[in-house]
Amino acid sequence: MKMLGVLGGMGPLASAEFMRQLTLLTPAARDQDHIPTVLWSDPRVPDRTEARVHGGEDPLPALVNGIRGLEAAGCGAIVIPCNTAHGWFDGMRGATRLPILHIVDAAADELRRQGVAEGPIGLMGTTGTLAMRLYQERLGFECLVAEELQESHVMPAVGLVKANRVAEAYAPLAEVARRLRAQGAKAVVLGCTEIPLGVAAGPALGFPVIDTIAALARAAIGWAKA
């Protein structure tokens, strides 16, 4: 069986949740039916939004260092449960011969799997992900963004999850998702892997949301079983 490489730690709670979803979504009757996986969880990778929006340290060297570790471990493909890190996708792809499964493609597959055939789609993500237009240029659906709540609601909530204050992240994230729904979103993509953790800490929103952690786990299982 092929070994999956997970370039994680961005943040570490999202990586743990990725491992949980990967396990629970895999058809298995015993340990030996599950997917061999190496998780390189390196939370020291420089902050991706800081790098792109505020001129902070380039995360690419740390990302490539993790890829080297996963290559050395014998992994056959790489997934990255951090949306913003996909802003360095081309740089990472150029640094390795291993395939990297793109999280935006996984989100698009998940929209189709849930029967969402047309937009607009609400998009929540870090300021870096929005600024780099990672979803707008790749998802294949029209995207709505609640720019007026980005710095007041989304970014503080992402920070709360990274600081282990997960329950406090629910209210601001739910407000943004509901705003996007009210503006006509057919579904809302939780396009930062901290966001589904916060959204799961309270009552279900009652409309379709795309958990990009689970979506990436399904893509990984598809690779492993192919």
Add this chain to the structure above:
Amino acid sequence: MKMLGVLGGMGPLASAEFMRQLTLLTPAARDQDHIPTVLWSDPRVPDRTEARVHGGEDPLPALVNGIRGLEAAGCGAIVIPCNTAHGWFDGMRGATRLPILHIVDAAADELRRQGVAEGPIGLMGTTGTLAMRLYQERLGFECLVAEELQESHVMPAVGLVKANRVAEAYAPLAEVARRLRAQGAKAVVLGCTEIPLGVAAGPALGFPVIDTIAALARAAIGWAKA
């Protein structure tokens, strides 16, 4: 900051929960405050109880293979979120210069942290763990075991967790824990990393239990911060 190595996949859901507990128990305000970790999750390791009780395939070569991977990744210490695998502790320790934090020592520390000063302690674990007397000879507390429920309740419940049927594992595990409490156990050690997952799927038991996943995570944080 030192990198932690996790020899996991036994089972994979317990490894994911270890990563979650490691993250949530670490004092952190941002990604970069968390502990760099490599999780080698190899569910192909031959079944430990099968090996010890029924003459199945020796897991030691697969365990040492994982240790080699963690060494190559640059890890400074190893934890193993699988109690039964500690039956091969001496063989693993002899195969590496890295320290391996012992899960039974972590459980003993957690008993003291919870203020449990004397036994008897209820012990739940796999048939392999009980047969090897991993706890009875190292914990430092008198241990009670519900042998009459071992094959009818404990082992099927462990199997249910490994097969992603976590909620079904609660009732048989809770019954065993309550039996041990009724027999005078001051606390019950959940000495198989599938067991706390099953016990968490229902109402709290109402008496002290030792989650060996969380206990091992605390030991790992202690190592990382030392």
